Each structure stands twice: as C-alpha cells, then as structure tokens.
Amino acid sequence: MTKRMIIMLIAAGLVFGGILTFQLVVKPAMLRKFIPVGVIPPQTVSTTKAESSEWQGAFQAVGTLRAVRGSDIAPEVPGVITAIHFQSSQGVAEGAPLVQLNNEADVARLQSLEAAVELAEANYERDKKQLAIQAVSQAVVDADAATLKSAKAQVAEQRALVNKKLIRAPFAGRLGVRAVDLGQYVTAGTKLVTLQSLDPVFVDFYAPQKSLGTVALKQKVTLSTDAFPAQQFSGEISSIDPKVDPATRNVLVRATVRNPKKTLLPGMFATVSIAFGDPQRRITLPQTAVSYNPYGDTVFVVEEQPAVDGKPSSLVAQQKFVTTGPTRGDQVAILSGIKEGDTVVTAGQIKLRSGVPVIVNNAVQPANNPAPRPRDQ
Numbered sequence: 507m508t509k510r511m512i513i514m515l516i517a518a519g520l521v522f523g524g525i526l527t528f529q530l531v532v533k534p535a536m537l538r539k540f541i542p543v544g545v546i547p548p549q550t551v552s553t554t555k556a557e558s559s560e561w562q563g564a565f566q567a568v569g570t571l572r573a574v575r576g577s578d579i580a581p582e583v584p585g586v587i588t589a590i591h592f593q594s595s596q597g598v599a600e601g602a603p604l605v606q607l608n609n610e611a612d613v614a615r616l617q618s619l620e621a622a623v624e625l626a627e628a629n630y631e632r633d634k635k636q637l638a639i640q641a642v643s644q645a646v647v648d649a650d651a652a653t654l655k656s657a658k659a660q661v662a663e664q665r666a667l668v669n670k671k672l673i674r675a676p677f678a679g680r681l682g683v684r685a686v687d688l689g690q691y692v693t694a695g696t697k698l699v700t701l702q703s704l705d706p707v708f709v710d711f712y713a714p715q716k717s718l719g720t721v722a723l724k725q726k727v728t729l730s731t732d733a734f735p736a737q738q739f740s741g742e743i744s745s746i747d748p749k750v751d752p753a754t755r756n757v758l759v760r761a762t763v764r765n766p767k768k769t770l771l772p773g774m775f776a777t778v779s780i781a782f783g784d785p786q787r788r789i790t791l792p793q794t795a796v797s798y799n800p801y802g803d804t805v806f807v808v809e810e811q812p813a814v815d816g817k818p819s820s821l822v823a824q825q826k827f828v829t830t831g832p833t834r835g836d837q838v839a840i841l842s843g844i845k846e847g848d849t850v851v852t853a854g855q856i857k858l859r860s861g862v863p864v865i866v867n868n869a870v871q872p873a874n875n876p877a878p879r880p881r882d883q
Contacts, residue, residue, distance in 0.1 A: 548863040551823070551854035552871060553808055554792065558846050559876075561788035561832075561839055565720055565780045567759075569711030569729075573772045574762070575677050575703040579604060582670050584693045587686055592699070594683045602675045605686070605698050609671035616664040623661050626654040679703035680768065704768040709741070711778050712756035720782040721746065727761045731776040739763050739770065743780075788831060788839040794872040795852045796838055802827045806851040806858050807844060808866065821866065823851060823858045836873040 585607030592604050630650040636642040675681075682700035686692060709729055713721050723746065729739040741763030750757045761778065763770065770776075797804045806823040828843030844850065851858065852872050858864070 546862055548820075548865045549823075549854060549857050550865045550867050551806075551808070551851045551858070552868050553849045553866050554795070554852050554868075554871070554874070556789050556791060556840070556844050556846055556848045556850050558787045558789050560785045561790070561834075562781050562785045564834070565713065565717050565782065567711040567713060567778050567780075569709040569761075569776055569778045571763075571770055571772055571774045571776060572708045572710060573679075573702040573704060574706055574708055575679065576701065576772055577676065578697045578700050579673060579675075580695050580697055581605070581607060581673055581692060582694055583607070583667065584691070585609070585671060586691050587688055590684070590686075590688055592681055592684070594681065594699075596681050598675045598678065598681060598701070600675055600678045603672055604675055604681075605673045607671040607673075607692075609668050612664065612668045612671060616661065616668055619657065619661045619664050623654070623657040626650070626657045630654050673698065675701060677701070677703055702772055704771070705765045706741070706762050707765045707770050707772065708744075709761050709763055709776055709778055711759055711761075712751075712754070713759050715750055715755045715757065718750075718757060721759060721780060725780060725782075727763070728779045728781075729761075729763050729770075729776045730779070731770070731774055733774060734769060737769075739765070788841075789844065789846055790837045790876075791840055791850055792836055792852050792872045792874040793833060793838045795850050795855075796828065796830060797855055803830050804828065805840075805844065806855050808849040808851060808864055811863075820863050823860065823862050823864050825858070825860045835876045835878045837876050 587605055588608050589606035590604075591602070591606070592598060598604070630647070630653075633642050633647045633650045637644065637647050679701045680703075682702070684699050685697050686699075692698070709727075721743065723743055725743045727741050727743060729741060730737070741761045743759060744762040745760045747758035791805070795805050804825050805828050807826055808821050809824055811820050811822045826843050829841040831839030831841045833839070849866075851864070853870070854864075
C-alpha cells in the first residue's frame with residue numbers, strides 16, 4: 507500500500523511539474539518568438555479625406571400648414587334643409603349658394619311687412635299734402651314719418667332673416683365633405699361643410715430664441731413635406747410673433763407659401779428651411795468621425811510613420827481636438843483642429859489611441875449626405 511502511494515505521488519508531481527514548466531518557461535518563450543514584446547497589433551479602420559465645401563447657414567424647423575382663409579360653414583339660424591347647391595370637394599366662388607333652409611314663413615312675413623311699408627308711405631305722402639293746406643297738424647305728419655321708418659326697419663330686419671336662410675360661400679375656395687343631408691334639421695352653429703382657400707397657404711413654426719437674429723420679415727423660406735418628397739415649395743416670412751413664449755423660449759413665425767397646384771393641405775406638417783448669411787467654405791466630415799466628449803470633441807487623423815532602423819513605414823492614428831460648427835444632414839463643419847486633405851478615421855475609433863498602427867479598409871463608408879432622405883424599403 508505504501509509503495510502505491512509513493513508511485514501515485516511521484517506521478518502527480520511529474521504532471522504538475524510539466525504543467526508549471528510549460529506555463530512559466532515554454533509558453534513565454536513561444537510568445538516571444540512569434541509576437542515581439544511591446545508591439546501593438548494594427549487596428550482596421552475606415553477613413554475619409556477632410557474636404558472643404560460650400561456651407562450655407564440654414565435654420566430648420568417643423569411647421570404646420572393652415573389655410574390663409576378657412577372655416578367650417580354653419581348657419582346663423584336654425585331650420586330644415588330644403589336644398590343643397592354643392593358637391594363634396596367642389597371649388598366654389600365667393601358668394602356661391604351652398605345650402606337653403608326652409609323660409610316660407612319668413613318670406614310670407616316679409617311680404618306682409620312690405621305691404622305695411624307701402625301703406626305707411628301712402629299715409630305719409632297724403633298727410634304731407636294735407637299739411638300744405640293746413641288740413642292736418644305737423645305732429646300728424648311727424649308721426650307718419652316715424653311709422654314709415656319703423657316699417658322700413660322691420661322689412662330690413664325680416665329681409666336679413668330671409669337672407670340668412672340661404673348660406674353662401676364667404677370666400678372662394680375648395681369645399682370639403684358634406685356633413686348634412688337634405689331634409690335634416692340643423693341648429694345655429696351646426697357644421698355644414700368646410701371651406702378652405704388653398705393658394706396661398708400659411709405655415710406656422712416655432713423658432714428658438716437664439717435664432718431670432720437670423721429670421722426677418724420677407725425672408726425667403728423653402729418648404730418640403732414627406733407627402734411630396736421630390737418637391738420643394740418656396741415662400742417668405744409674413745409675420746413674427748412679438749412675444750417669446752416664456753415656457754419654451756420659442757417664438758411663433760408664420761410664412762406664406764404659394765400653392766398653385768393646391769397640393770398642400772391645411773393640417774399637414776412640413777419641414778421649413780431658412781437660409782441666412784453668405785455661403786462660406788468649411789471643412790466637412792461625416793458626423794461619425796467626431797467623438798463628442800465632455801472634455802472636448804476629438805477625431806483621429808491617420809499619419810504615415812517613416813521607416814526607422816530598417817523597419818518599413820506604417821500608418822498610425824493620432825488623436826486631435828477639434829472645434830465643431832453647425833451640422834447638416836450627415837455632415838458636421840470643422841472650424842479648427844484639422845486641415846483640408848487630412849485623412850480622418852470615420853469608423854473604428856473606439857479601439858484607437860494615439861500612436862496605434864492602423865490598417866485602412868474603406869470597403870464600407872458611413873453616410874455623408876448633406877441632405878439625406880429616407881429610402882423606401
């Protein structure tokens with residue numbers, strides 16, 4: 507039994523001794539043979555050349571379209587609809603009849619009041635002649651005149667009531683979907699149909715307080731909407747609210763946009779772009795090239811390291827602080843920190859630090875479009 511234990515201990519010692527020798531002696535020797543000590547393996551990155559382009563300052567905001575003139579047509583008085591003179595989505599001129607309410611009783615009363623006016627006029631004219639021969643007093647003539655004026659006022663009031671029973675278009679525009687039917691009883695204020703004037707249209711949007719210096723009356727604007735992505739509509743700023751909203755620090759701005767084809771409809775949202783200042787030449791990079799940090803924005807520039815002591819030249823990354831400017835689409839303007847023509851890393855920065863060798867692979871490039879648009883899937 508003792509002999510077996512000794513043999514087992516010797517075997518275990520040989521096994522553990524071999525493992526320890528491999529880890530402490532053989533493995534380090536192999537690593538030193540195949541991987542030189544202190545050499546950092548190169549990292550694969552994508553790069554682009556820093557180029558300058560014309561940069562037009564612009565302010566963008568999301569706005570809501572509304573008609574210059576638009577309203578829901580409703581009667582001022584109640585009644586039963588006896589006639590409808592329009593079709594849904596029809597264009598109408600100003601003053602065109604739309605809906606007729608029952609007015610037989612009102613017309614009959616108007617005729618009665620008109621007859622009373624005729625009688626009052628006859629009495630007034632007769633009494634004036636009698637006054638000329640001193641057959642009646644001046645008081646009688648004055649009473650007749652007052653009676654005539656009162657009768658005419660009642661006729662005007664009744665005629666206005668009759669006119670209210672015929673609802674007309676207050677302005678030219680396009681009608682919406684009919685909301686009532688023939689024979690329906692409607693009360694005052696009941697919506698009959700909507701009427702919108704579509705050329706031109708307003709676009710209302712909010713500008714932040716810091717942008718007020720770049721927004722002015724008569725300034726040109728460009729409008730685009732996802733309903734018509736291939737079209738742009740031009741207009742100009744027509745009014746600026748004289749008060750900044752204290753809750754949001756924004757100010758309401760309204761622009762007037764021409765809509766000759768009547769493709770823009772009230773209620774749509776649209777992107778408003780306002781160009782300001784003179785075009786400038788700015789160095790531009792894809793936004794993915796910039797690392798935004800609390801201590802400063804940085805980029806990695808690829809530089810060629812010359813051959814030293816027989817070693818071939820190589821590419822290394824150097825971190826540089828930059829001052830960024832405005833953005834547009836996928837691009838950002840660089841105000842300082844790099845110069846035109848520098849090779850800047852656009853992908854793979856997370857594994858870099860200054861002096862790390864790199865291998866450039868530009869098979870895949872990040873987006874660098876100044877005005878990107880969503881693509882249909």
